[in-house]
Amino acid sequence: MIEPNAQMVIATYRVVDHQKALEKRAEGIAIGLTIGSWTELPQTRHQQVSAHCGQVQGIRVVEEVADGRVVAEISVGYPQANFNGTFAALLTTVFGKLSMDGEIRLVRLQIPDELARQYPGPKFGVSGCRSRYGVVERPLIMSIFKACVGLTLPELVSQFEEQALGGVDLVKDDEIFFTEAYATPESRVVAYREAARAIAERTGRETAYAVNLTGPVHQLRERARRLSELGAGALLVNIVAYGYDVVADLAADEDVNVPILAHPAVSGALYGGNTYGVEADIVLGQLARMAGADMAIFPSMYGSVTLGQTATERLIAHLRSDTVHKPSLPAPSAGIYPGLVPQLYADFGNDLIVNAGGGIHGHPQGPAAGGQAFVEAIRAVRSGSTLSEAAKHSEVLRIALQKWGTRD
Incomplete structure (x- = not known):
């Protein structure tokens, strides 16, 4: 896995799910939007792709809904190495196929200065x-x-x-x-x-x-x-x-x-x-x-x-x-x-x-x-x-x- 102090894009999602499923859901997001899967990779590839794997940053329950379901915020970090300074890369990585996965909303996006400088910003x-x-x-x-x-x-x-x-x-x-x-x-x-x-x-x-x-x-x-x-x-x-x-x-x-x-x-x-x-x-x-x-x-x-x-x-x-x-x-x-x-x-x-x-x-x-x-x-x-x-x-x-x- 990547080092916890690595510079990452941190995306925070608001989800509606069963409380017991939150940890698994978070890991699924972190891995699914980066390397796809650990279990299907040969052991020799683990070290090679580990620098590109997402990392769960936190899980916070916001409120209880019903039937054991809760509204929660899940934060996931994505290594800068996964991005190339385009919005296509940024949005596809942090919310691409995930946007189609039921009740989930991207609520915050923290972008390190090093990566932000790759985007032009206002000229005037x-x-x-x-x-x-x-x-x-x-x-x-x-x-x-x-x-x-x-x-x-x-x-x-x-x-x-x-x-x-x-x-x-x-x-x-x-x-x-x-x-x-x-x-x-x-x-x-x-x-x-x-x-x-x-x-x-x-x-x-x-x-x-x-x-x-x-x-x-x-x-x-x-x-x-x-x-x-x-x-x-x-x-x-x-x-x-x-x-x-x-x-x-x-x-x-x-x-x-x-x-x-x-x-x-x-x-x-x-x-x-x-x-x-x-x-x-x-x-x-x-x-x-x-x-x-x-x-x-x-x-x-x-x-x-x-x-x-x-x-x-x-x-x-x-x-x-x-x-x-x-x-x-x-x-x-x-x-x-x-x-x-x-x-x-x-x-x-x-x-x-x-x-x-x-x-x-x-x-x-x-x-x-x-x-x-x-x-x-x-x-x-x-x-x-x-x-x-x-x-x-x-x-x-x-x-x-x-x-x-x-x-x-």
């Missing part, structure tokens, strides 16, 4: 994104394209202009925008940048565009380079749908000189259950940051689609903790409106992306007013004023508060 991180977008002392504001599929380029430009006039820092594509029948990503980047520069002459602020990176996997790197050269403000990548290794490939490429904005589409299939799958903080926080997400979108605690308080706190810890990688900017999404800004500050602090779709487009005076209402709400919080007090001097904020309310 929090400080790099702030520098790129010229936002130093406040949260960033991001608006979301709505009703983009099926629109012509002039119609899309008009919608971009409306959002940019609101003073938002970024406008991102809808993650479902794949068709190029009306406007390619390249044409959108060029057209929006021209529009942003024209608006900046009036407002003093140039809004960046987060373009949805789409196409066959083998073409993504070249397209990302091209979009970067054309002036994209960020690359929106459906990180689970395309895969962590795809994102890591982009983050490691020096010619893709643009922040990566990770979208959580499809991720609910991994974390949505309580007794199966992988915890959301691992999927949307830990792995996303390791792969190179400079900014990470996830369901907020306030909308109809939510992670909940505990899962959100763990996710934020993964994005911000002191590791070998730069920290990532969190972008809670869904259910975000101007009256929520004080709560966002309280829950996430200043290093944050205020990400709104309906909270901007749904403003009775239009998207520009919707963006301005968020600008005014952030200004109020930073000055120590309540939103209700600030609304006395801001019509756009007052109207927003009348429609959505406030959490002052």
